[in-house]
Amino acid sequence: xxxxxxxxxxxxxxxxxxxxxxxxxxxxxxxxxxxxxxxxxxxxxxxxxxxxxxxxxxxxxxxxxxxxxxxxxxxxxxxxxxxxxxxxxxxxxxxxxxxxxxxxxxxxxxxxxxxxxxxxxxxxxxxxxxxxxxxxxxxxxxxxxxxxxxxxxxxxxxxxxxxxxxxxxxxxxxxxxxxxxxxxxxxxxxxxxxxxxxxxxxxxxxxxxxxxxxxxxxxxxxxxxxxxxxxxxxxxxxxxxxxxxxxxxxxxxxxxxxxxxxxxxxxxxxxxxxxxxxxxxxxxxxxxxxxxxxxxxxxxxxxxxxxxxxxxxxxxxxxxxxxxxxxxxxxxxxxxxxxxxxxxxxxxxxxxxxx
Numbered sequence: 001x002x003x004x005x006x007x008x009x010x011x012x013x014x015x016x017x018x019x020x021x022x023x024x025x026x027x028x029x030x031x032x033x034x035x036x037x038x039x040x041x042x043x044x045x046x047x048x049x050x051x052x053x054x055x056x057x058x059x060x061x062x063x064x065x066x067x068x069x070x071x072x073x074x075x076x077x078x079x080x081x082x083x084x085x086x087x088x089x090x091x092x093x094x095x096x097x098x099x100x101x102x103x104x105x106x107x108x109x110x111x112x113x114x115x116x117x118x119x120x121x122x123x124x125x126x127x128x129x130x131x132x133x134x135x136x137x138x139x140x141x142x143x144x145x146x147x148x149x150x151x152x153x154x155x156x157x158x159x160x161x162x163x164x165x166x167x168x169x170x171x172x173x174x175x176x177x178x179x180x181x182x183x184x185x186x187x188x189x190x191x192x193x194x195x196x197x198x199x200x201x202x203x204x205x206x207x208x209x210x211x212x213x214x215x216x217x218x219x220x221x222x223x224x225x226x227x228x229x230x231x232x233x234x235x236x237x238x239x240x241x242x243x244x245x246x247x248x249x250x251x252x253x254x255x256x257x258x259x260x261x262x263x264x265x266x267x268x269x270x271x272x273x274x275x276x277x278x279x280x281x282x283x284x285x286x287x288x289x290x291x292x293x294x295x296x297x298x299x300x301x302x303x304x305x306x307x308x309x310x311x312x313x314x315x316x317x318x319x320x321x322x323x324x325x326x327x328x329x330x331x332x333x334x335x336x337x338x339x340x341x342x343x344x345x346x347x348x349x350x351x352x353x354x355x
Contacts, residue, residue, distance in 0.1 A: 049142055049158055051196065051218050057127035057302045058221050059278075064234040066278060071315060072341045075099070077123035078130070083340040092342060093333060100332055110326035116312035117305070124302040128222060135215040142214070149208040152197050156190065199229045221302050231297045246291040251279045282310055315339075 053062045057073050060066060067073070072080055082095050103111050103119045142158045143150050153174050161167035163186060173180055182190070200217035201207055202225075209217060220226035240250050252275045283291050283299045298304055316327050319335035332339060 049138060049155070049162060051193075051220075055219060055221055056130070057124045059282075059300055060234060062230065062233070064238050066274060069341070071338060073127065074120045074123045074311070075315070075339050077126045080341075083342045092336075092340070096332060096336060096340060097329060100327075100329055110324075110328055111316070111332075112326055113309060113312045113316060116315060116327070117309040120308045120312055121303065121305065124308070128219075128302065131219045131222065132215060135211065135218060138218060139211045139214050149210055150214060152194060152207050155193075155197070155209075159190070159193070160186075196226075196229065200226055221300070227297055227301060228293070231293050231300065235293055235296065244293065246279075246296070248276065248279050248289060251283075251291065252276055281314065282307070 051062070054067070055062070057070070058067060059070055069080075072083075076083065076099065079095065079099065083092055100111065101107075103115055105115050105118070139150070140146075142155050144154075157167060157171045157174060160170045160180070160182065163182075165182075170180065172178075196217060197207070197209070198205070200209060200213050200223070202213055216223035216226045220230040235244060235246060238246055238250050238253065240253070241247075252272045279291065280287070283295055285295050285298065299307055301307060315338075316325065318338055319327055319331040321331055321334070322328070336342060
């Protein structure tokens with residue numbers, strides 16, 4: 001009896017010791033976690049005040065690359081997160097068929113080009129509204145005095161602070177018109193941002209951005225004037241002969257100065273094929289072999305109905321195996337990787353029960 005009690009005591013003491021060790025390990029790990037959280041918060045703060053490279057629901061990236069996620073963005077809208085690679089396939093199939101039912105307005109179990117066009121427009125509007133909501137928080141971050149207007153100098157202070165500079169010191173130097181010591185790369189970014197700032201400032205120009213103007217600064221797809229500016233920047237990067245228009249050969253090349261342009265431009269067949277199709281089928285509206293700034297602007301406008309209809313036809317054509325100019329449930333499930341970014345297996349066997 002005494003032996004069993006002693007054994008129990010030893011086991012209890014050992015358990016308490018292990019618990020103590022685990023608590024100490026947990027406590028020692030916490031500072032590292034806090035540090036990474038601070039780092040993420042710093043990155044988030046910088047991203048909030050910088051124009052994003054990627055714009056949801058816009059065909060081209062800021063650097064002229066094709067938006068690889070565009071089809072998923074305009075088909076799934078806010079539901080994109082529900083189709084991650086590790087998602088349960090049956091659940092994902094069911095979600096996909098729910099979306100199919102919403103697109104299929106006349107409930108004939110087929111998606112027409114018109115139905116897809118209206119759906120694309122609705123999802124594009126969804127992305128635009130999401131940017132409006134996010135902009136409210138972003139604007140507060142650069143408008144500390146809350147007067148509803150942000151000067152270039154106020155923004156410059158916040159930008160440099162996000163890059164590791166002392167905010168008070170930068171503000172003081174700008175106020176006193178003293179020289180700021182920044183590296184060459186940061187100076188180049190500042191100059192580009194200042195050009196963009198001027199463009200976002202609606203006439204009469206006062207170099208003070210309101211919340212709406214700041215939205216255009218971050219998201220050029222919200223403003224016709226800023227969309228024009230974005231198009232000019234893309235054409236400037238891709239235009240090799242200086243005629244302010246794009247030929248096919250110019251469009252299928254990567255922007256001048258990138259590593260890929262020097263090393264892999266001629267061997268990347270998939271890049272060339274995809275951009276060639278986009279140029280000929282969707283951007284070059286009059287099919288004269290030249291893309292003007294006006295054509296590129298119409299192509300990139302997320303709320304352009306004609307562009308949305310062309311896109312709808314292209315999306316249907318990719319999966320339309322029976323060539324009836326409509327999408328059917330089996331086709332959407334079979335080409336799920338195109339529509340959702342995830343491949344859902346056993347599409348034919350499961351289509352009827354998912355419906």
